[in-house]
Amino acid sequence: MTAADEAQGLFFEIGMAHRVKVGAALADLGLTFTQAHALRLLEPDHPFPMSKLAELLFCDASNVTGIADRLEARGLVRRAEGTDRRVKMLTLTKAGVDLRARVMRLMNEPPAAITLLSAKDQRALRDILRRAVANLDADRARHRAWQTGTS
Amino acid sequence: MTAADEAQGLFFEIGMAHRVKVGAALADLGLTFTQAHALRLLEPDHPFPMSKLAELLFCDASNVTGIADRLEARGLVRRAEGTDRRVKMLTLTKAGVDLRARVMRLMNEPPAAITLLSAKDQRALRDILRRAVANLDADRARHRAWQTGTS
DNA sequence: CGCATAAAGTTGAGGTGGCCAAGTATCGAC
DNA sequence: GTCGATACTTGGCCACCTCAACTTTATGCG
Numbered sequence: 001m002t003a004a005d006e007a008q009g010l011f012f013e014i015g016m017a018h019r020v021k022v023g024a025a026l027a028d029l030g031l032t033f034t035q036a037h038a039l040r041l042l043e044p045d046h047p048f049p050m051s052k053l054a055e056l057l058f059c060d061a062s063n064v065t066g067i068a069d070r071l072e073a074r075g076l077v078r079r080a081e082g083t084d085r086r087v088k089m090l091t092l093t094k095a096g097v098d099l100r101a102r103v104m105r106l107m108n109e110p111p112a113a114i115t116l117l118s119a120k121d122q123r124a125l126r127d128i129l130r131r132a133v134a135n136l137d138a139d140r141a142r143h144r145a146w147q148t149g150t151s
Numbered sequence: 152m153t154a155a156d157e158a159q160g161l162f163f164e165i166g167m168a169h170r171v172k173v174g175a176a177l178a179d180l181g182l183t184f185t186q187a188h189a190l191r192l193l194e195p196d197h198p199f200p201m202s203k204l205a206e207l208l209f210c211d212a213s214n215v216t217g218i219a220d221r222l223e224a225r226g227l228v229r230r231a232e233g234t235d236r237r238v239k240m241l242t243l244t245k246a247g248v249d250l251r252a253r254v255m256r257l258m259n260e261p262p263a264a265i266t267l268l269s270a271k272d273q274r275a276l277r278d279i280l281r282r283a284v285a286n287l288d289a290d291r292a293r294h295r296a297w298q299t300g301t302s
Numbered sequence: 303c304g305c306a307t308a309a310a311g312t313t314g315a316g317g318t319g320g321c322c323a324a325g326t327a328t329c330g331a332c
Numbered sequence: 333g334t335c336g337a338t339a340c341t342t343g344g345c346c347a348c349c350t351c352a353a354c355t356t357t358a359t360g361c362g
Binding site: 003006008009013014015058109119122131133136139 | 153154155156157158159160161162164166168171209258259260261262264265266267268270272273274275276277279280281282283284286287289290291
Binding site: 185 | 347357
């Protein structure tokens with residue numbers, strides 16, 4: 001088994017465990033994982049169209065309608081008109097900004113798996129993951145180029 | 152921002168991206184993420200009760216009924232009687248064993264974010280994540296002790 | 303033994319999230 | 333002005349998830 005293969009398995013295990021913990025904490029706030037994720041993406045004072053949210057969530061636009069409905073029903077989000085009257089700009093309300101802050105604290109909290117590592121390991125992990133994310137971005141850029149080149 | 156905090160953010164980003172990719176590949180096999188995960192947990196020749204699957208999936212027992220129904224309808228799994236006639240032992244069929252092997256290959260495949268790292272980084276990542284998972288296990292043991300101590 | 307209690311699984315109700323196809327309103331370009 | 337594209341919504345269908353209630357079987361205790 002290669003180092004990459006084993007790293008992948010370990011990565012998956014840590015991720016799943018953390019997701020379960022975060023999911024439980026979010027349930028206490030009355031939020032699902034998807035709702036919390038959407039809230040995270042919506043920066044205060046930077047509203048964006050629903051189509052943008054669909055893209056960021058990698059899901060169908062029709063799906064976003066329902067998610068926005070539920071967030072709006074809870075008073076976390078508002079659909080504001082854009083200059084283009086087809087688009088609805090998703091805007092955090094005051095309550096949305098506040099709850100988002102709590103969600104950010106909650107989801108950005110590293111799991112025990114990471115916090116219990118030595119300071120040296122934590123720094124090494126951060127540095128390696130920085131390079132890994134750079135690879136991710138390069139890979140995504142490759143895919144975009146391929147798509148536009150063949151469409 | 153601490154190294155642990157930043158590592159957590161990067162970790163999350165890589166995990167989400169990989170999940171999307173894996174989800175698409177699984178859809179090609181006609182499997183949902185949950186079904187694939189359940190299949191992965193069911194080792195060939197090591198059947199276990201449905202309650203055990205509920206525990207491993209961190210979900211309600213009633214949920215497992217539906218998941219098992221769908222896997223059984225596709226001929227991937229069988230409900231076999233145990234010595235205790237209340238329990239049903241989930242058992243992979245031949246088709247289940249075969250599809251599971253494909254799922255394992257698919258989900259164990261490290262994402263580009265990892266494979267594009269240098270060999271040195273890959274080994275370092277594996278070593279750090281091994282220690283992180285050890286922390287995870289220690290943390291879980293702590294929780295079990297706490298639960299049994301106060302129940 | 304006989305009965306109470308507990309455990310494993312199922313069922314049904316209710317809600318979230320995911321897709322697709324079809325529909326509406328608006329925009330932009332010809 | 334008309335046509336095609338774009339942004340969002342709607343409705344249908346399904347997977348998944350929880351909870352509460354139920355059936356069947358096991359087990360502990362008097």
